[in-house]
Amino acid sequence: MAEPFVTGPLDTDRRTGTSTTDVRTRRTGTTLLITIDRPRARNSVNAEVAALLAxxxxxxxxxxxxxxxxxxxAEGTFSAGMDLKAALRGESPSIPxxxxxxxxxxxxxxxxxxAVEGWAMGGGFELALACDLIVAAQDAHFGLPEVKRGLxxxxxxxxxxxxxIPYHLAMEMLLTGDPVSGRRAGELGLANRVxxxxxxxxxxxxxxERLAANAPLALAAVxxxxxxxxxxxxxxAFAAQRTVMSELMATADVREGMTAFAERRAPQWTGK
Known part of the structure; x- marks a missing residue:
């Protein structure tokens, strides 16, 4: 895991998870819902948003x-990507x-x-690509228009x-800068759910919630x-897998998973 990125207070009410900043967090069961909340700027990313997301x-x-x-x-848009106005002021939306x-x-x-609603463009699409799974609304749009701006x-x-996705289809998106719909993203295998x-x-x-039912250390190992x-x-790849498996097999959760199966009960994961 990377070293923790230290920012100022998130101004977050831990009881409700609400925040007055440009990024809101809310705990829902065992899931942390992270929302970019700059709807007037189409949830674009500036230096502050980057720090808060980290x-x-x-x-x-x-x-x-x-x-x-x-x-x-927030408000029906995933993210328009880099805040160009902030970038022109010298702000960086990236963190080393x-x-x-x-x-x-x-x-x-x-x-x-x-969870993509509306537009996921440029860096917004790249945020989605960095995630492990993508859920897309049918009328969402995914695009990488950087070539239209000389980037x-x-x-x-x-x-x-x-x-x-297939190489030639990816290259079409990258070279034309044209977006695809959420429905098309599903057809391409880019989205897990549409x-x-x-x-x-x-x-x-x-x-x-479905992921959370599984052993946390096994999810990390995958x-x-x-x-x-x-x-x-x-x-x-197999050599790396052997190293991870050796560490995983020594955990209490592996024994718990096997014991729970033998006893025909739900496992109780401890993350140890």
């Missing part, structure tokens, strides 16, 4: 009672070691689900999109192995 991910990682996170945007929005290069052990999608878009407008967050929270295997030769 802090929210630290909150998710540090709390043993939280099993997964859901990332979304954590990438765009404090998310795209962050080292996370817990699953993060993107490239350097927050992970150029790297990740060709790994998520739902009616307004239902992305509820569906993502249900999906997070993420670790998948990350190590991405682009690596098969022999290196």
């Amino acid at each position: 802090g929210a991910l630290d909150e998710l990682e540090a709390d043993p009672g939280l099993r997964a996170g859901v990332l979304t945007g 070691g954590r990438g765009f929005g404090g998310v795209t290069e962050a080292d996370r052990t817990k699953p993060l689900i993107a 490239i999608a350097a927050g992970g878009g150029v790297i990740r999109l060709p790994r998520r 739902v009616p407008a307004g239902q992305a967050v509820p569906e993502a929270l249900l999906l997070a 993420k670790a192995v998948a990350r190590a295997a991405d682009g690596a030769p098969e022999a290196e």
Whole structure:
């Protein structure tokens, strides 16, 4: 896990999870709902939002009672990406070691689900690509229009999109800058769930509950192995997996999972 990113107070009411900043967090059971709340700026990311998102991910990682996170945007828009006005003022929407929005290069052990309504453009799309799962509204739009501004999608878009969908389709999106709908994202296998407008967050929270029923250390191990295997030769991938499995097999949760199966009861995970 990356070193905690220290910011000022999030001005958060821990009883309700509400916040007066541009990023709100709310605990729902074992899930942390993280909402970018700059609707007047189409939930674009400036330096403050990046710092607050990094802090929210630290909150998710540090709390043993939280099993997964859901990332979304307020008022029907996921995120328009980089705040261009702030960038022209010299603000950076990236954090060293954590990438765009404090998310795209962050080292996370817990699953993060993107709940996408409306537009996920540029860096907004890259935030979604950095998540482990994506739930999209049918009328959502995903796009990487950076080439239309003389740029490239350097927050992970150029790297990740060709790994998520067929190469030629990814290159079409990257080279034209044209968006695709949520429905099309589902057809391409980019979205895990495609739902009616307004239902992305509820569906993502249900999906997070399904993840939370499983052993937290096993979820972290899946993420670790998948990350190590991405682009690596098969022999290196298996070597990395053996290391992770050796550590996992020594945990109390593995024994609990086997015992619960033998006793025909639900396991009681401790994360140890």
